[in-house]
Amino acid sequence: MERYEFLGIGIGPFNLSIAALASQVPHYKTLFLDSKDSFSWHPDLMFEDAFMQTSWLKDLVTPVDPTNPNSFLNYLVENKKFYAFLNTSRSTIKRIEFEHYCRWVADRLSNTKFNSHVLGVQKVDDGFVVRTEDNIYHTKKLCLGTGLQPNIPAEAQAFLGSDCFFARSPHLKAMDLEGKRLAIVGGGQTGIEILLNGLRGQWGQAKAINVFSRRDNLEPLDESPFVNEYFIPHYVKEFAKLPKRRKGAIVDYQKLASDGITPAYLEELYQELYDQRYLHGREGHVHLYPNRDFRKLSKSSDCYRLEISNRHTEQTESYEADVVIFATGFRQALPDFAEALIGDAVKDSYGRIDIDENFQIRSASESDSSLYGLNLGRHCVGISEPQVSLMAWRAGTILNHALGEQRFRSLDGDQSFLSIVG
Numbered sequence: 001m002e003r004y005e006f007l008g009i010g011i012g013p014f015n016l017s018i019a020a021l022a023s024q025v026p027h028y029k030t031l032f033l034d035s036k037d038s039f040s041w042h043p044d045l046m047f048e049d050a051f052m053q054t055s056w057l058k059d060l061v062t063p064v065d066p067t068n069p070n071s072f073l074n075y076l077v078e079n080k081k082f083y084a085f086l087n088t089s090r091s092t093i094k095r096i097e098f099e100h101y102c103r104w105v106a107d108r109l110s111n112t113k114f115n116s117h118v119l120g121v122q123k124v125d126d127g128f129v130v131r132t133e134d135n136i137y138h139t140k141k142l143c144l145g146t147g148l149q150p151n152i153p154a155e156a157q158a159f160l161g162s163d164c165f166f167a168r169s170p171h172l173k174a175m176d177l178e179g180k181r182l183a184i185v186g187g188g189q190t191g192i193e194i195l196l197n198g199l200r201g202q203w204g205q206a207k208a209i210n211v212f213s214r215r216d217n218l219e220p221l222d223e224s225p226f227v228n229e230y231f232i233p234h235y236v237k238e239f240a241k242l243p244k245r246r247k248g249a250i251v252d253y254q255k256l257a258s259d260g261i262t263p264a265y266l267e268e269l270y271q272e273l274y275d276q277r278y279l280h281g282r283e284g285h286v287h288l289y290p291n292r293d294f295r296k297l298s299k300s301s302d303c304y305r306l307e308i309s310n311r312h313t314e315q316t317e318s319y320e321a322d323v324v325i326f327a328t329g330f331r332q333a334l335p336d337f338a339e340a341l342i343g344d345a346v347k348d349s350y351g352r353i354d355i356d357e358n359f360q361i362r363s364a365s366e367s368d369s370s371l372y373g374l375n376l377g378r379h380c381v382g383i384s385e386p387q388v389s390l391m392a393w394r395a396g397t398i399l400n401h402a403l404g405e406q407r408f409r410s411l412d413g414d415q416s417f418l419s420i421v422g
Helices: 013-022 072-078 082-088 095-108 154-159 170-174 189-199 233-240 244-253 263-279 388-403
Strands: 002-009 030-033 118-124 127-132 136-144 164-166 181-185 208-212 286-289 292-299 304-310 315-321 323-326 371-373
Touching: 002 013, 002 127, 002 388, 013 030, 013 095, 013 388, 072 082, 072 095, 154 292, 154 323, 181 189, 181 304, 181 315, 189 208, 189 263, 208 315, 233 388
Parallel strands: 002 030, 002 136, 136 371, 164 323, 181 208, 181 323, 208 286
Antiparallel strands: 118 127, 127 136, 292 304, 304 315
16 A cells, blocks of 8 residues: 555646645655546637636746746746747737646656546545555545536436537537537637637538527626736635625625636627628628526427527527537536545535635544545635636645645735725
8 A cells, every 4th residue: 555645636737736836845745646648628628719817827836836847937948938938928828738738747747647547535544545446545635626527407418419518528629510500508708719619610610609698798707906806815815714604695796707708709709700790791690699598408300499598588489409519617526436535524505515724625523634625615715716826826725734834835925905804
C-alpha cells in the first residue's frame, strides 16, 4: 500500500492547481488520480473563437506562488512563444490555449497519475484508503475534484442520441446541419457559441436555428471593476461569514458576474446576424426566443417536436427540429464511491453539502474531516466557487489548512473596496 499526505481524485484545473502548488513543498508526498488518458478540459467545446473569461495571470499558481515553475508565463517561455504572445496584446487567452497550458503542467508533474480509475474509498481512523483497478493508497487528507455532471432535463433523457444531445458531447463535432433545423435549449455562453458557429456554417448550412432561453435576453457577463471585487479573496472570506439564509439571494443577484455571455462575443454575434440579413440576404432562418421554458420533447418519424412555455404570454408554443442540443449547464454530483464519505456531512435544507472557509466538507461528528471538496460550495462561499478566477487561491487555502501552516500567500492584505460585514 502506497502512503501519501494528500491525495486528490480527479485532475481538472482545480485539483491540478493543488498538485502544481504541492509539487514545490519539500517532503510533502501527494498524488492526484484521474481515469482519463491525459488532461483534457471540455474538449468538445473547443471552438476556435472561444476565449477564457479570466485574465491569464490568474493561472494555476501565480496569485499565491508567483515563482512557481508551473506558471503560465513559464509555459510561454519554455515553449518559446513569450514574445509572440506579448505581441497579441491579449488580456485573456483562448480556451484551447488554457487547455494546452494545463496539459503541459499535468505532463511535467510527478504527482499526477492518469489512467487510474477509482473503484472505492474508505474512511479509516488515520485518513482514507483509496482503491483503484491496479493499486491501493492510504492518504491522510483527501480532496474530491471529480467535476460536475450535465444538467439534462428529465423530459429529454429518453431521446438522447446522435441528433439530440448535451452540448458537451462528441456528437457536437460530428454534427451535420446541412439543410436541417437546429434547436438550442439554453441561452448562456455555450448556447450562444454553438449558435454563432452554426451561423458561420461550421457544421454545414443549417436551414433554421432556434434558440430558447429562460433568461430575459442574451445577457452579458458583468466585467465592471466593482463586480470583479466578488473575485477577490477578501470578499470571499467576508461572504463566508454571512448568515446562511442570506447567501442564496446574494448569489442569485450576482449571477451575471460569472454566468453571462462575454460582451465582445455578443457583439460578434450581432455583427454576424447583421451581415447575414443585410449583406447576404439571409433572413428568417434564425430566431432567438427569450423568457421560454422547455417543457416537453417528442419525436415523430421525421423530426423532434419541442413544447415551450412562453413566460411573456403564458402560452405553450410548439417547434420542430431535426437536431436538438441542450446547453443547459451542469449540476453538482459526486461519484458513487463518495457517497459513503459524506454520510455524516452537514447539509442544508436543500440537501447541499456544507463547505467551510477552508473548502473542507463539514462533518457532523468531527471538527476536522480531512476531506475537501472542489466546486461544491457556491451556496457557502459565493459566486466565485465554480470559477477558475480564484483557483490558485482556493488551492493555496486548502494546502495551508492541510499543512497546518501558511505556506502560500493568503492575499488577505489585498482588501476589497466592498465591505459586506462591517
